[in-house]
Amino acid sequence: MDKRVSVYRREHFNAAHRLHNPAWDDAKNNIVFGKCNNPNYHGHNYEMEVKVTGVPAADTGFVIDLKFLSDIIKEEILEKLDHKNLNLDLPEFAKLNPTVENIVIVIYNILRSKIDTKMDLQVRLYETPRNFAEYPAE
Numbered sequence: 001m002d003k004r005v006s007v008y009r010r011e012h013f014n015a016a017h018r019l020h021n022p023a024w025d026d027a028k029n030n031i032v033f034g035k036c037n038n039p040n041y042h043g044h045n046y047e048m049e050v051k052v053t054g055v056p057a058a059d060t061g062f063v064i065d066l067k068f069l070s071d072i073i074k075e076e077i078l079e080k081l082d083h084k085n086l087n088l089d090l091p092e093f094a095k096l097n098p099t100v101e102n103i104v105i106v107i108y109n110i111l112r113s114k115i116d117t118k119m120d121l122q123v124r125l126y127e128t129p130r131n132f133a134e135y136p137a138e
Contacts, residue, residue: 006053007063011073013082016043017098020087041085046103047126048077050111054119064119072114077107100127104135 018041019033029037036042050073054063084090086098092106104125115121126132 002055004053004055005063006051007066007069008052009050009066009069009073010047011050011078012045012047013078014043014045015081015084015086016041017086017093018042019097019099021097041087044127046081047132048073048107049124051122051124052115052119053122064115069115072111076110076114080110081107100125100131100133101135104133108135 017036018038019036020029021032024032050069052064052069056063080090086093086103090098093102096102096106104123107125108121108123111123112121122134122136122138124132124134
């Protein structure tokens with residue numbers, strides 16, 4: 001029997017964004033996105049959980065070295081997103097609406113490229129205490 005274990009790392013970052021579809025007029029953007037379509041942007045205090053699942057290594061007992069995971073998150077996610085305007089500062093969102101759904105996919109893809117594929121990865125991103133997205137979805 002395989003003894004898979006999930007470990008988690010929780011982090012937070014602050015970022016601004018604007019939800020807007022340039023193919024729509026202002027009226028439709030305001031109807032669909034409401035206050036989130038503010039032309040001057042708005043911000044969130046994002047909470048992020050990164051879940052890594054695998055079999056603990058016989059020699060260390062680790063699924064993944066949590067210091068290594070912490071360092072990757074800091075270097076690849078926090079330094080890139082924290083205190084940034086997602087629409088203006090990140091090329092990933094130049095043509096992608098920075099909804100919580102799209103942000104969590106971008107974060108997942110960045111981390112997935114850095115974590116051994118023998119381990120499962122899942123990212124949960126809280127935009128507010130009551131609104132969050134998870135990728136991949138279970």
